[in-house]
Amino acid sequence: MKNNILKNGILGGIIVSIVMISMLFYMKAYPDREPNAIIGFSSMFLAFIFVILGIKQERTNNNGVITFGKAFLTGFAITFVISTLYVLVWLVIYYNFFPDFMEKYSEMVLKNAKPEELAAKTTEMNQMAAWYKNPLMIILLTYMEIFPIGIVVSLIGALFLKRNSSS
Template sequence: MWRTLLKYGLVAGVVAGGALLATMLAFQGQPPAGGVGMALGFASMLVALSAVYVGIRHHRDVAGGGVIRFWPAFGLGLGISAVAGLVYVAAWELCLVLADQDFAAFFANSMVEGARSKGVDGAQLEQVIAEAQAFEAMYRNPLVRMPMTFVEIFPVGVLVSLVSALVLRRPRAAR
């Protein structure tokens, strides 16, 4: 089971991390405007995390003789998702190095500019600026940034693991 977990977790992580790196290179280190970046990111996560389904099915068919119960399937899916999440975090850290851009400052400035474009001013704008500065300081700490990055992909992995375990617990599913 460990071999399956690592193999499919690395595949999912490399696909999601590779998509992250490719997006970063395609947009020259600048996050895409609007929700395009978020849509690309979550679409690539879903594609990458299809390795969870494939990994559980492989384990069921090879090691389980065509049968797997819900909890072992769900646990395997979570393990694959966790490995994928760790690779994704490493890819994001690489992106931060390669982009040669201060992402924390960029994001904080985006928060302030977004508030200004909505007409926020006075004390409310000062509050947004203070929150942006607090975020910027917090995001510079890798012990905060890395778990935040992991939480981007892992909940998607939990959902894919849940659905995959529910589908694959049936012996005739997906043959």
């Protein structure tokens, strides 16, 4: 089980991290253009295909039988590995290559904000900038980008792949 979790978690983590790195290079190259959030979230869903594959592999390893709980825990563990790799890659990038990310991101968001949204967006960006001064908050915010999606995929995967008997 541990091998299954690590293998699928690492593969999913690599996929989502490569896309994140690509989007950050895009952001550095084109600071006036906001990266497409659909691409980012699509890469997360693509990475979480490994949650489904991992649950299916676990079921196969158990002679075609897996309970909802066991399926969910397998998916949850794979999600945790994927999310942790995503967070670790972000921390390396942020602290070593893009320490001014929050300033650049705030500038981009405020430049692209509609006039009626400017005050609210300014408050939001100031709050994020304050949070980004604390490394623990950076970790928590980064986990919150990806981890909830993985939990939902784990629940859906467990629901559809559970099989209580080998009939």
